[in-house]
Amino acid sequence: MVQITDMLGDRDVKRADGRAVDALRPVTITRNFTDVPEGSVLIQCGNTKVMCTATFTAGVPRWRKDSGLGWVTAEYAMLPRATAERTDRESVRGKIGGRTHEISRLIGRCLRGVVDMKALGENQVQIDCDVLQADGGTRTASITGAYVALVDALRWAEKHRHIRSAKRVLKDSVSAVSVGVINGVPMLDLPYIEDSAAMTDMNVAMTGSGDFIEIQGTAEHRPFSRAELGTLLDLAEKGNRELQAAQQAALAE
Amino acid sequence: MVQITDMLGDRDVKRADGRAVDALRPVTITRNFTDVPEGSVLIQCGNTKVMCTATFTAGVPRWRKDSGLGWVTAEYAMLPRATAERTDRESVRGKIGGRTHEISRLIGRCLRGVVDMKALGENQVQIDCDVLQADGGTRTASITGAYVALVDALRWAEKHRHIRSAKRVLKDSVSAVSVGVINGVPMLDLPYIEDSAAMTDMNVAMTGSGDFIEIQGTAEHRPFSRAELGTLLDLAEKGNRELQAAQQAALAE
């Protein structure tokens, strides 16, 4: 990524954890984390830990019946003590917050973006991403982990003859990473401490082929220019390539 | 926008409403649409009509007290018959859907992106965007209209000496527009019929200075390349410039 370091020049950037501005946190992807689900993955990105399960069910929701098409949906949640201060359970509050809704919908869209619904047939995959520990980037870790759980569930479905071929259902792979501008410096893969200080904050989901599935950039604290956007996308491309390598490695085991 | 029409070349693109690919729908911004709120705006973008009110209140929510900072928040909703088929009221269903939450949060972030919370002081502005008629682009019309309502509410507050100066509170202006790729052609300002056919769909909020506040691009139906992203951003810049002219014209009356 020559241009990134070039852009940053010789500025003396120090990240709390000593990483370079364009470096990912260590990623670990554990398959078969629990025994029962068709796909069950624990993904760790630095101190962020998310358990992603994929549930394959024959049949689709009512509104989708007799369409010949499948469906993929996702739900995201945080355990109460995933965070430094305990968060009340949404079940106890009796309603789901806006942030949770937003992230669940994002994960669902990203996975649907790489699934051929016709090849899936009238079957459904439900993704559940439960954050065991949160240190920034929980939504992007969820997407990256969920893809692996999805593959496992589709392989299971192929083996049990619910679908003809997992490969045909998957048009591509998908991963996601966060980037942001902290104190004027674009950086890759923000932990909580950086995320909360970011002026601009962007989540980028990309396919294995290098195209975009989702870009969500927010600049509540300082608008960003088109040039900054360019650098952030360069960082995101680099990060996603590395995450996709980690996904492939895990799936090859 | 030379490069856009260049890119599209001599392809024979027909939009249902006869517009050029880089043309906005007609925009009308009516201030003082109702009498009571501090700011009350009806914005029409083609057949989309949104009523945006801004409520100025002295004081801030509890979690913000004694910070010396103000707060701006927003809520979005659709009237049941804003759409071709009647939508059940969220009050009747007893819960707010994910889409509503997502849009409310988006509007709030965009407006906060141009507000100097210190200059606002411990005062709150609550934005309400209620869609009377929906024909695509309701969230972007909400942002564009809400900015005008916000200015009116701040002017009211200045006049009633709740704040020193509306101008100081506003760091910049903000507007938003949708862009998307339909049958492979990037287009500006999608009505419902195009929106539902879009492979890629992006909402872009920009400041008067031409920087980005929010970019939300979704490619559930076909990933988009970095080159396409570039064209979409060009279209969004053009659209936002024109919307900001309409905002200034309305505010000058």
Add this chain to the structure above:
Amino acid sequence: MVQITDMLGDRDVKRADGRAVDALRPVTITRNFTDVPEGSVLIQCGNTKVMCTATFTAGVPRWRKDSGLGWVTAEYAMLPRATAERTDRESVRGKIGGRTHEISRLIGRCLRGVVDMKALGENQVQIDCDVLQADGGTRTASITGAYVALVDALRWAEKHRHIRSAKRVLKDSVSAVSVGVINGVPMLDLPYIEDSAAMTDMNVAMTGSGDFIEIQGTAEHRPFSRAELGTLLDLAEKGNRELQAAQQAALAE
């Protein structure tokens, strides 16, 4: 209305807006306020503005199936900034308040009171009354406006051959008006300032033939005598006759 002014004698009654005690506020009924609904009406009674839509759907709710009868139902709501102080959305609070329930049910009963369910056949009309601005009399304005929207929806249904004849479905017309006793003086059509000062407060819905569909009189602050009731009903008859003339004029356009 000889007897009313007689009864009031030469007492020097001043209403804030200069009206006579038996005078309505100015009424405007705008049809086709929005484009999509089968019936869409904006009614203004003084500063009260209500948007009334009527949604015609083939088929009836499950409990009504195979009865050969139609159904008409209504929902009422206030936009958050219809009032001087912002009211929290019922969707956000997660439940519908008693007042909203009460008014929705009232509107539904009034409209059903003039509909021949057999002539309607197994079709449903859903009325939505959304208050854009509230200055007293929102429930009675809703009924008066909703009737016009209902007629438009039935005419649409006749034109599209869902029903044989809109006229046959409508047994009569219906309108409603508020009356009340303020400082001992019976008055017609109370704005908010009078309504909140009323000792007795009554909403009266009447048919075009001059019969009653609903009478709801409340005397939380001072009981009323049978003689006062008589005067209030006289006022309500006069008001409803005038409102019905406004309905007919609007429908004749």
Add this chain to the structure above:
Amino acid sequence: MVQITDMLGDRDVKRADGRAVDALRPVTITRNFTDVPEGSVLIQCGNTKVMCTATFTAGVPRWRKDSGLGWVTAEYAMLPRATAERTDRESVRGKIGGRTHEISRLIGRCLRGVVDMKALGENQVQIDCDVLQADGGTRTASITGAYVALVDALRWAEKHRHIRSAKRVLKDSVSAVSVGVINGVPMLDLPYIEDSAAMTDMNVAMTGSGDFIEIQGTAEHRPFSRAELGTLLDLAEKGNRELQAAQQAALAE
């Protein structure tokens, strides 16, 4: 009630339970039905049985504080098997239905209509009306019974020196009864079988002095004329006089 039987002339009216058209069902009012509440009454009107308790508490809700005024409120509910077919509990459904809300509010208004809030001081009385068995007229029986429970609670409060005098708090007494038109014949005090067949249905709450507190007349099935209204009010006056006699008798024990 000479005029009523006159009006009905020699028409041969048969009521299922053999009553005259202007006759109440047998009324029984049992005080101290349970031991703990400050007021606890079981009222039976025919087969309708309602348990009414009155809870006296020092202090008022927050919005009423430092006003020097008291508050009276009411809640109505039906036990699941009060009706012929079991009704689901509103607690299980997670929300209160419109009918329940409507009736709770009605009962509260009727009682507040006879209470001097200044004399009550900053104290609250909460009325609970729980229908053990429902055979028509549950809301009017609730009002009639609740008044007796209210008196007991105020006497308790006087005895325990929370208020100076129960008599001063009570400006008047209040009772309520239903009337309706069945097959063209006005009748008093409708059991369920008549209520469900009524074309017009009216609940009338009156003070001991013979004035009106609430009139709620509904003519969903056939509008009623002003003459019919007159007869219905005559019947209601007769019924309420008799119910007030029963209240006084019970309170004298």
Add this chain to the structure above:
Amino acid sequence: MVQITDMLGDRDVKRADGRAVDALRPVTITRNFTDVPEGSVLIQCGNTKVMCTATFTAGVPRWRKDSGLGWVTAEYAMLPRATAERTDRESVRGKIGGRTHEISRLIGRCLRGVVDMKALGENQVQIDCDVLQADGGTRTASITGAYVALVDALRWAEKHRHIRSAKRVLKDSVSAVSVGVINGVPMLDLPYIEDSAAMTDMNVAMTGSGDFIEIQGTAEHRPFSRAELGTLLDLAEKGNRELQAAQQAALAE
């Protein structure tokens, strides 16, 4: 119960109501308390009064269809003024509390424990236990009373030929009683004043044959030894034998 008094020896135990440690409070079981339900029982245990109704319906919930088996379920609730201080209604709060859920489930299990689901066939009995007055032991009184209501509902069903024989459906009878350790002394059938002072608190449901259906012992305030457990179970056996005699006597009337 020789061993119990032996165990307690000559200790001078005084209960507030003068009862012996192994004595029940007076029990009254009134059948046909209301007219409509298939079974309707008022049970009084001391000052605790619970209305228990049993609703027999042909058919079972969806998840049980085509199993050939019946279903018995129960719901428990307290009227707001059953207690010394008024409790908010769960319908108003919009959700059912944990305690209510816990007790409803307990009652259901106890009754199912004596019902032969095959003999019941695809029919459902819904038990409703509503506490009119609470003075300790409401859940055990509910079980004891509900059994009698269940028998009545099954006899009704036999008479109306929904089932062949009530006797075959009932494998046994069931009753329940509370026991506890107060100041170190094991006691039978605790009123509220003892219950709230208990170190250990146990509810024991037993069949007519003397076996256990449910044991729920809680020692939040002081753990109990196996020896104490033995004494508590002796007391519970004695209490249940006496309650079963009262059930049989009521059913024989």
Add this chain to the structure above:
Amino acid sequence: MVQITDMLGDRDVKRADGRAVDALRPVTITRNFTDVPEGSVLIQCGNTKVMCTATFTAGVPRWRKDSGLGWVTAEYAMLPRATAERTDRESVRGKIGGRTHEISRLIGRCLRGVVDMKALGENQVQIDCDVLQADGGTRTASITGAYVALVDALRWAEKHRHIRSAKRVLKDSVSAVSVGVINGVPMLDLPYIEDSAAMTDMNVAMTGSGDFIEIQGTAEHRPFSRAELGTLLDLAEKGNRELQAAQQAALAE
């Protein structure tokens, strides 16, 4: 446990997993499973895996203020794919089910049973038990694991000087285990396959000193005799002794 095997005699009992009737499943207790909570434990009992966190907070809920006493509370939940078939999230359904409530309350009582609230002072410990994988005994595993997390949280509080001494706060230790009768044979520590076949099912929480904190025995499918109860309690005592050894071993690390 001589008497247990004696009682079972030479009957040929085969458990699916080959265990003896009085043998526990393998238990693993991992402390510091996540980094942030004051106590964080993963407990595995066979295939059942529960994550237990303990959150220590200075201060108590409002109703407990100025009492000088602390508070311990617990919440239990299952991840959607902890079970063979996916369970809908309670947050999505908008309410907490009865089973969840019941178990949360049970865990809270068991822990409070060994805590000296005075020694804890006005501090609160919130326990969260989230089931990652469910194979029977999730509530008992939760109690056993939660105790270890509680100890860690109290040690943390001692170290950070919120309390004087963790040891003084803990009056005893607590663990829990399930026992049941399957095909007439009493057994210890039931996995799901046995649990669902159990005629009698009992959860027993005991202190380190061998006393009982909770006994919950249910015999929905076949009542149990006092003799069977004795055997079940023998098994539970044996199981709890072994679980307490595992707790001590984990805490000693």
